[in-house]
Amino acid sequence: MSFIRDISKHCIDHDRPLRDALSSLNNLPIKTLFLCSSNKLIACLTDGDIRRWLSNKDSTVNEPCINAAKQRFQFANTKAEALQFGKLNRDEFLLP
Secondary structure, eight states: OOOOSOGGGGEEETTSBHHHHHHHHHTOSSOEEEEEETTEEEEEEEHHHHHHHHTSTTOOTTSBGGGTSBOSOOOOSSHHHHHHTTOOOTTSOOOO
């Protein structure tokens, strides 16, 4: 199981271009970014989200990250909370 110890490396402003998000993801072992607005978590963004977004012929890497992000997500502080979601197994990641 992997944990993110320093969450600051995974945070990016929601209106930054997807190009910046891709650059950030290239330097992270866990390919997840947290999009923030006014110091509040508003969405999650993975490399897969970006690939799916860019597969749309009208999408570009110059668009804001929020366009490709998941704005509906679940957050768990502990493994016990995550297991209550019924979606986590031992091979998946927990984000503290």
